[in-house]
Amino acid sequence: MRSEFKALVEALGQHILGKPQQIKLALTCMLAQGHLLIEDLPGMGKTTLSHSLAKLFSLDYSRIQFTSDLLPSDMLGATIYNAQNQEFVFRAGPVFNQLILADEINRASPKTQSALLEAMEERQVSIDGTTYPLPAPFFVIGTQNPTFQSGTYPLPESQLDRFLMKISLGYPDWDAERAMLLGTNQERAMPAMELAQLTAWQMQITNVHASDAVINYILKLVTMSRTTPGFSHALSPRASKALLQAARAWAFMHDRDYLLPDDVQAVFVAVAEHRLRPAYQDSNEDTLLSQRLLDSVDPLAA
Amino acid sequence: MTAIPFSLPTQGHRATLILSIALVILTLTLHQPLKAWVILMMLCSATIRIYIYRVGQTQRLSSRLINLLAILACISLAWLSRQQGLLEIMVNLLITGCALKLLSLRQRRDFLQLAACALFLVGCALIFHQSMAITLMLSMVLLLIMLSLQQLYAPQLAFKKQLSAILKMGLQALPVACLLFVVIPRLPPLWGMPAGKSTQTGLSDTMTPGDIAKLTQSSERVFTATFDLSVPPPTERYWRAMVLEQFDGKTWQLSPYRKQQQMLQSYGISRLPVVSQSTGTAYQLMVEPSSQRWLYSLNVTGPGNDSTRAKTQFNDDFSVSARQPVMSKQAFALVSDLKAPRPLATSGIDSKINLQLPAANNNERTRRWAAQLRARYSSDDELADAIMTYFANQGFSYTLTPPAMPANPVDAFLFDNQTGFCAHYASAMAYVLRLVGIPARVVSGYQGGEKLTDNVVSIFQYDAHAWVEAAVDGKTWQRFDPTAMVALSRLQYGFQQSMADQHADLPLFSRAGAHDSVLLSSMFSMVDTINYQWSRWVLGFDSDQQDTLFKNMLGKKTTTTLALFGLVILLFITGLLALYFVPRPAQKHADEPQRLFDSLALQLQKLTGIERAHLSARQYLRSLQPVLDKDAFLLFAKFVDTFETIRYLPGKADRKKRTLLRNQHYALRKYLKYRGKGLSVSSTTSA
Incomplete structure (x- = not known):
């Protein structure tokens, strides 16, 4: 792994204890210019992680707490009449920031959800006939409670597809939680990154070479989801694009300018799982759908 | 009540929708043994399912309600089971269960149960109907059920792919199914078939003139006869079904004496009329299920083969009946002598029965007329002719819709209305003959029929007919058909032609109406032919045919040949299954x-026991690290490195790298083969 990234992961690891894999995935997601969805129970450190990421890259940061009565204009902004100047001015909403934390995204009404997701896809906002571009880079980190919690509007498949990755943090282990309680690690300062550095990296990622063998591997994984029983939603072409992009970022982070099947495997669960739907849910099948796909495709066969 | 979570999606779940549709079609196909409320219940729950499919589950049905419905349905079915056969009640119960399950469908398990039930019901439907149209219909239902399972397991596949997968599996199963159809022994049914249809059609064993008019309108097939040679002319085709010898002034029925005789005979072996196989007319009857025992034969009839001899009974009145009610399509081989006389029993019992007169004091005018006739004609022959000419000359007419004649039916017919159909004529003539002292009886059966080919004739319910047999000479029965005197065309050209003259109000698409249109009639006859072939070759494939087939194939039937035959069949099926399911190694066109x-x-893997499975090169290397010794590990690591360079790095893999890879491969092979075992010390000691 590149030393820069090692440092970054370590720095973030001081805030989110014992979750290096998730941190790496979150960084990968940012490098690949994708939006990140964190699904977990309340209190697992979702907000902390996104806050730390914003701080790390010194991005403008805003947090939108989604509630069932949140309106699109609360988030996007509105045109307001200024009595002094006697004109209408647009007051930008919290969405005009480089990093948005959309907290508990599945508590908002579908109308508000889709307003945000439109902004995510187009990277611009249209209000009253005027189009306002969003700042670049533009990241959305959505957090959501597991859908079976009450009072939630689960995100529809088409909108889940817009998030490059979905990760969940899970409970920390004994030592990590103990360290957190003792507060031993908290004092160290965050290394501040230049924003320019991030964009430079993002440019470099596109140069990571993907050989035919790896492209075929991705194609096989995607086709497998479309042809084998057990899936009610298969992986879309957008998913295969996302998979390639994320794998490139992962390879770049590991100081390689070419892709290995291992890179695809590393990001596959995070990229694919939230885009798949089982045909039926059975309590006795615990393996993830994406893991099943990984297990049924040989990464070496070209 | 804690709610069981749905594991099946509700709204827009196509698998459930298709299964509900399949169940509805199945229920409607199977309607005959079903109660109306059972059908209604299925329709309701399917409607609810369709609503859920469109709108989503807005309110969960409480399982208390469903349980209550189930208990009520069970109680009423148990109550009804006192009147109806067990089989019918079981089918009703199964449909009710399916309807309720459809309402409470939640999990994959429920779905699979329901699909299995539906498949079983398809089998049940085949107990009640075997015609080709219904079979095709049920095949469609089968396809729908399979499709719903496909939708359940692989909903993301395109419809075409699902269909082709089903068809592929169906084609794979077809040879095995055909083979088993031919080979599996035909066992007798495990349960009793329901006796008596609720709405019985066909002849009845009583004849009150008026019954047969209703029959005429029905175009259901009764039986098909295949003659070895050609079909006899229509005037010879008097298919005798029942001989009615007991008359009470209104109704003709079977004589109690004959009933008793037949019952006695059914316990023993019946006496066989002698019909020579060489001079007789041999034919095969394919009889549609009627729930009755009587069969249809021409003149004097004997059995055509041993299996028919075993399952039929030949009665003293020259009628033929099956030993068991005909509950499904059945074949009977018969031989008839069309010219043979039918002698009266020597005991005189025939004339005794057939001179019996009703005790009731009605039909006064007829009796007077009979006395006049007797006085005028001394010869019995002339007298019978006189009655026939009376019908011809006195302005009698043929109609299917005669006025009701409740009080003195024969009087009213002969002197007042002078119009009626075969039953009226036959009844009146037989009664008059008895009055004058000539033994006479009414025979009911079918006349004519529709010729399908030169040697196949189909008989439908509208061919029902009644005529008279009288012993004019006191020794043999002779046939008199008084109806022929007024409606000759009916006998010569069949019922269809005679109705065309009358322009009776038959519906266009009825078989009877179809004869106006050439297209329709040729279509009907084509369907008939197909149906005939279907029942002849598929439904008619019984244990006898199976036996002859085996005999032709194996020669003598010995234990050894049978065992060998069974073994060959088993091997064949095993081979087929192996062909389908044994995984074949994928075509290797891997690069170097x-x-x-x-x-x-x-x-x-041989050395360490660790399989690569689906690990990538690097992961496999890592998994081998603890077990390989240092040199072997390093050699393999180098190999993997070069492998990855060739495979994944940009730029063409040049010859140098390939040679390097080959060399590294060779080095590691050699090392593993000649130098030590390649395993690390720690693992060898621990092992």
Whole structure:
């Protein structure tokens, strides 16, 4: 792994204890210019992680707490009449920031959800006939409670597809939680990154070479989801694009300018799982759908 | 009540929708043994399912309600089971269960149960109907059920792909199914068939003139006869079904004496009329299920083969009946002598029965007329002719809709209305003959029929007919058909032609109406032919046919040949299944690096016992690290490195790298083969 990234992961690891894999995935997601969805129970450190990421890259940061009565204009902004100047001015909403934390995204009404997701896809906002571009880079980190919690509007498949990755943090282990309680690690300062550095990296990622063998591997994984029983939603072409992009970022982070099947495997669960739907849910099948796909495709066969 | 979570999606779940539709079609196909409320229940729950499919589950049905419905349905079915056969009640119960399950469908398990039930119901439907149209219909239902299962398991596949997968599996199953159809022994049914249809059609064993008019309108098929040679002319085709010898002034029925005789005979072996196989007319009857025992025969009839001899009974009145009610399509081989006389029984019992007169004091005018006739004609022959000419000359007419004649039916017919159909004529003539002292009886059956080919004739319910048999000479029965005197065309050209003259109000698409249109009639006859072939070759494939087939194939039936035959069949099926399911190694067109890697992986797996499975090169290397010794590990690491360079790095893999890979491959092979075992010390000591 590149030393820069090692440092970054370590720095973030001081805030989110014992979750290096998730941190790496979150960084990968940012490098690949994708939006990140964190699904977990309340209190697992979702907000902390996104806050730390914003701080790390010194991005403008805003947090939108989604509630069932949140309106699109609360988030996007509105045109307001200024009595002094006697004109209408647009007051930008919290969405005009480089990093948005959309907290508990599945508590908002579908109308508000889709307003945000439109902004995510187009990277611009249209209000009253005027189009306002969003700042670049533009990241959305959505957090959501597991859908079976009450009072939630689960995100529809088409909108889940817009998030490059979905990760969940899970409970920390004994030592990590103990360290957190003792507060031993908290004092160290965050290394501040230049924003320019991030964009430079993002440019470099596109140069990571993907050989035919790896492209075929991705194609096989995607086709497998479309042809084998057990899936009610298969992986879309957008998913295969996302998979390639994320794998490139992962390879770049590991100081390689070419892709290995291992890179695809590393990001596959995070990229694919939230885009798949089982045909039926059975309590006795615990393996993830994406893991099943990984297990049924040989990464070496070209 | 804690709610069981749905594991099946509700709204827009196509699998459930297709299954509900399949169940509805199945229920409607199977309607005959079903109660109306059972059908209604299925329709309701399917409607609810369709609503859920469109709108989503807005409110969960409480399982208390469903349980209550189930208990009520069970109680009423148990109550009804006192009147109806067990089989019918079971089918009703199954449909009710399916309807309720459809309402409470929540999990995959429920779905699979329901699909299995539906498949079983398709089998049940075949108990009640075997015609080709219904079979095709049920095949469609089968396809729908399969499709719903496909939708359940692989909903993301395109419809075409699902269909082709089903068809592929169906084609795979077809040879095995055909083979088993031919080979599996035909066992007798495990349960009793329901006796008596609720709405019985066909002849009845009583004849009150008026019954047969209703029959005429029905175009259901009664039986098909296949003659070995050609079909006899229509005037010879008097298919005798029942001989009615007991008359009470209104109704003709079977004589109690004959009933008793037949019952006695059914316990023993019936006496066989002697019909020579060479001079007789041989034919095969394919009888539609009627729930009755009587069969249809021409003149004097005997059995055509041993299996028919075993399952039929030949009665003293020259009628033929089956030993068991005909509950499903059945074949009977018969031989008839069309010219043979039918002698009266020597005991005189025939004339005794057939001179019996009703005790009731009605039909006064007829009796007077009979006395006049007797006085005028001394010869019995002339007298019978006189009655026939009376019908011809006195302005009698043929109609299917005669006025009701409740009080003195024969009087009213002969002197007042002078119009009626075969039953009226036959009844009146037989009664008059008895009055004048000539033994006479009414025979009911079918006349004519529709010729399908030169040697096949189909008989439908509208061919029902009644005529008179009288012993004019006191020794043999002779046939008199008084109806022929007024409606000759009916006998010569069949019922269809005679109705065309009358322009009776038959519906266009009825078989009877179809004769106006050439297209319709040729279509009907084509369907008939197909149906006939279907029942002849598929439904008619019984244990006898199976036996003859085996005999033709195997020659003598010995234990050894049978065992060998069974073994061959088993091997054939096993071979087929192996062909389908044994995985074949995928075509290897791997490139050189892949081949080298695979051969090394195989060798390493033999050595370490660790399989590569679906690990990538690097992951496999890592998993081998603890077990390989240092040199072997390093050699393999180098190999993997070069492999990855060739495979994944940009730029063409040049010859140098390939040679390097080959060399590294060779080095590791050699090392593993000649130098030590390649395993690390720690693992060898621990092992």
